[in-house]
Amino acid sequence: MDALATDFTKISSILDGSQNNKKVKLRGWVHRSRTSGGLCFLVLRDSSGTMQCAVKKDAVGEAAFAAASGAFIETSMMIEGTVKEDKRAPGGFELSASAVEVISQGEPFPIGKDQSTEFLLDVRHLWLRSQKLTHIMQARDYITRYLREFFFKDNFYEVAPPIVTKSACEGGSTLFELNYFGSPAYLSQSGQLYSEAVIAALEKVFILAPSFRAEPSRTVRHLAEYWHLEPEMAFYSQKMNMELQEKMIEYVCHKMAREHAPLLQAIGRDPADLLQVKVPFERLPYEKAIPMLQELGFKIEWGQDVGADEEFALTKDRKNPVFLHNHPMGFKAFYMREDPSKPGTVLSADLLAPQGHGEIIGGSERIWEYDELAARMKEQKMREEDYKWYVELRKYGSVPHAGFGLGVERLTKWMLNLDHIRDTIPFPRVINRVYP
Ligand code: 4AD
Numbered sequence: 449m450d451a452l453a454t455d456f457t458k459i460s461s462i463l464d465g466s467q468n469n470k471k472v473k474l475r476g477w478v479h480r481s482r483t484s485g486g487l488c489f490l491v492l493r494d495s496s497g498t499m500q501c502a503v504k505k506d507a508v509g510e511a512a513f514a515a516a517s518g519a520f521i522e523t524s525m526m527i528e529g530t531v532k533e534d535k536r537a538p539g540g541f542e543l544s545a546s547a548v549e550v551i552s553q554g555e556p557f558p559i560g561k562d563q564s565t566e567f568l569l570d571v572r573h574l575w576l577r578s579q580k581l582t583h584i585m586q587a588r589d590y591i592t593r594y595l596r597e598f599f600f601k602d603n604f605y606e607v608a609p610p611i612v613t614k615s616a617c618e619g620g621s622t623l624f625e626l627n628y629f630g631s632p633a634y635l636s637q638s639g640q641l642y643s644e645a646v647i648a649a650l651e652k653v654f655i656l657a658p659s660f661r662a663e664p665s666r667t668v669r670h671l672a673e674y675w676h677l678e679p680e681m682a683f684y685s686q687k688m689n690m691e692l693q694e695k696m697i698e699y700v701c702h703k704m705a706r707e708h709a710p711l712l713q714a715i716g717r718d719p720a721d722l723l724q725v726k727v728p729f730e731r732l733p734y735e736k737a738i739p740m741l742q743e744l745g746f747k748i749e750w751g752q753d754v755g756a757d758e759e760f761a762l763t764k765d766r767k768n769p770v771f772l773h774n775h776p777m778g779f780k781a782f783y784m785r786e787d788p789s790k791p792g793t794v795l796s797a798d799l800l801a802p803q804g805h806g807e808i809i810g811g812s813e814r815i816w817e818y819d820e821l822a823a824r825m826k827e828q829k830m831r832e833e834d835y836k837w838y839v840e841l842r843k844y845g846s847v848p849h850a851g852f853g854l855g856v857e858r859l860t861k862w863m864l865n866l867d868h869i870r871d872t873i874p875f876p877r878v879i880n881r882v883y884p
Pocket residue numbers: 617618637638639640661663669670671672674676678679807808809810811812851852853854855856857858
């Protein structure tokens with residue numbers, strides 16, 4: 449058999465019953481194996497699933513049988529055989545092998561049962577083959593596909609932001625600095641400032657790119673490198689911004705539940721939970737959240753930021769996400785517009801996911817008038833020279849606009865009901881890990 453040939457069958461297309469009694473060729477990796485006497489059971493894995501293959505010495509010959517029974521977990525191989533319906537086999541079908549060929553025998557696989565989380569992170573490059581991570585990577589792909597699809601249907605353009613920048617978007621404390629040909633520059637925390645420039649050309653845009661945060665904390669929801677979906681829209685208000693977000697979240701939740709129920713179930717998320725996500729989401733003003741939290745026993749005062757524990761308390765019993773909006777100006781980003789009808793607060797909205805997953809989106813209406821932006825930057829003691837171009841946007845046909853940033857991994861963590869954000873990305877970067 450030729451490993452590069454195109455006449456191999458995908459395992460998933462056998463498990464639907466269409467290949468019963470037909471001769472097929474499979475290629476993949478050994479998931480499990482067990483030999484007794486002249487019979488070897490190999491469970492073969494490919495990207496679409498796993499399948500039990502019965503290899504009989506009489507049927508394949510001495511050498512091929514030795515190859516099959518001597519295979520390690522993860523040995524790559526090709527197996528030819530006939531599909532047989534068999535109620536005892538996982539998936540209901542078994543391959544009765546007529547030929548077996550090893551592609552690469554390799555060495556004994558270093559991952560066994562019950563290994564520590566740290567060890568599994570050390571061998572992440574191999575652990576990615578586990579069923580759990582395979583399923584999560586598939587689900588994440590579908591989630592990002594549907595997000596893009598949602599925006600393309602609504603006539604947004606996808607644009608590419610710079611990753612190396614001079615202008616901190618989200619404050620100095622979480623910047624990764626680098627040496628840019630002898631002068632300091634930073635890895636982007638957000639493409640927002642740049643998409644604000646592009647909307648004067650394309651009106652409705654989104655970015656899907658990595659953002660970097662030198663987060664000093666070790667939590668279940670912070671990565672140092674994450675994927676950031678950032679739509680920005682000319683002529684959008686806070687209200688329109690929130691309506692777009694809730695429509696987007698409902699779209700991706702319903703589409704996942706309708707198209708990928710078995711995958712969600714395999715990961716541990718009941719598709720019915722995602723079908724319950726329905727617009728409109730509740731709008732909870734910050735000023736109302738504070739007394740609610742005080743009643744729950746939190747020592748929080750108006751003017752203080754809402755942390756992870758508070759977010760957990762606000763969302764643990766919910767089925768739908770909730771918008772926490774109109775935060776005090778003091779701790780929010782410099783570019784957020786003050787609410788003319790509620791001075792002292794900004795037109796901000798964070799979307800908090802249900803069941804305690806916490807903030808998945810941060811968005812706002814932006815300051816679009818020159819004087820207001822110049823004054824705010826002065827108040828916040830920002831170095832204007834690094835933001836000159838950004839401020840200049842307010843001098844040439846500025847328009848009201850709004851946008852938001854969604855953490856793809858945060859969304860995935862919630863939608864798949866995972867305990868930790870690290871499994872939503874193949875190679876997580878956190879405070880104590882940049883390897884492998
Ligand atoms: O709330 P943030 O900091 O907002 C911004 O960056 C805005 N400039 C976005 C915009 O309006 N275009 O980040 C937005 C989202 C958060 O709600 C969260 O989902 C995600 O980015 N995020 C992180 N995800 C994983 N690890 C981290 N360290 C994250 N920091 C933020």
